[in-house]
Amino acid sequence: MTSVTPLRWITEHAKTGIKDLPSNASWLLHGGDSTGDVTSNARDRARKLKDSVVSASPSGGDSIEDRLEDAREQTERAFEAEQEALALAREAEETAEHARQVSELGSRRVEDAESEGDRAVDEKVADARREADAWVEAVRNEARADADHDLQEVREEARSEALSAQADAEQAQKRAEEAMAEAAHSLADARRLADEAEQAARDTAEQAHQEAERLADEAKRDATAAAARAAAAERVRESAGAPGSSGGIATNGELKSLSKAELLDLAATIDIPGRSRMSKAALASAIARSARGAQEAA
Numbered sequence: 001m002t003s004v005t006p007l008r009w010i011t012e013h014a015k016t017g018i019k020d021l022p023s024n025a026s027w028l029l030h031g032g033d034s035t036g037d038v039t040s041n042a043r044d045r046a047r048k049l050k051d052s053v054v055s056a057s058p059s060g061g062d063s064i065e066d067r068l069e070d071a072r073e074q075t076e077r078a079f080e081a082e083q084e085a086l087a088l089a090r091e092a093e094e095t096a097e098h099a100r101q102v103s104e105l106g107s108r109r110v111e112d113a114e115s116e117g118d119r120a121v122d123e124k125v126a127d128a129r130r131e132a133d134a135w136v137e138a139v140r141n142e143a144r145a146d147a148d149h150d151l152q153e154v155r156e157e158a159r160s161e162a163l164s165a166q167a168d169a170e171q172a173q174k175r176a177e178e179a180m181a182e183a184a185h186s187l188a189d190a191r192r193l194a195d196e197a198e199q200a201a202r203d204t205a206e207q208a209h210q211e212a213e214r215l216a217d218e219a220k221r222d223a224t225a226a227a228a229r230a231a232a233a234e235r236v237r238e239s240a241g242a243p244g245s246s247g248g249i250a251t252n253g254e255l256k257s258l259s260k261a262e263l264l265d266l267a268a269t270i271d272i273p274g275r276s277r278m279s280k281a282a283l284a285s286a287i288a289r290s291a292r293g294a295q296e297a298a
Helices: 006-020 025-031 035-056 061-241 260-269 280-297
Strands: none
Touching (some): 260 280
């Protein structure tokens, strides 16, 4: 049987007692007892360990007692450290819980902010669309008003131009009718004048025919008279040139029976100067003198 020295036994049991103490925050947070229970249990274990060591130790009780007291104090400090660790663990847990809550709150705030942002974006987009629709409608209405105004002006202008053109057409038609009436009147006048001219021409032709006949008759008479004058002149020349003639032509009254025109022709034949200014009697005397002078000269 293996012998166990008191010091080794105490050390092993002391290690066992320390191992039995809570040593980590996880155990403290999830599996350990309350702080009072842990301290009470640790102290009971320390007393039992002390009693066992004292009863088992053959000698050197004072030294062992001191050692146990040191162990107890160390155990107390360990308990206090564990207690402080537990407090820190709980504080850490509370801090972690607070951090989780803060994180969750932050997440919710982020989600709320995202939702609010989306809602604000949607509202602004909706407002912008409403404003754009209103602006487009306003522009459409203004453009329609301008177009209607321009259309009305064009309609009025076209109507005015149509009325003016119609009035011009009516005036032109009236002028055409007046011109046609004037032309008809002129044509009637022309026909009347033509008829009058035709009648005047006929009358003139008739007058000309009559005048021609009269002139022809006068010409015949003049020809007869001229023949008579020629015969008389011939007789005057014959009388003036016949030897032994008594010149009876100048005294027998043959010259006086001629007209002044006939006497002028005879005077021209025998070239009596100043004959155009002589009277009929003077012409007859001048012709007779000329005949006698011719006879004398012969």
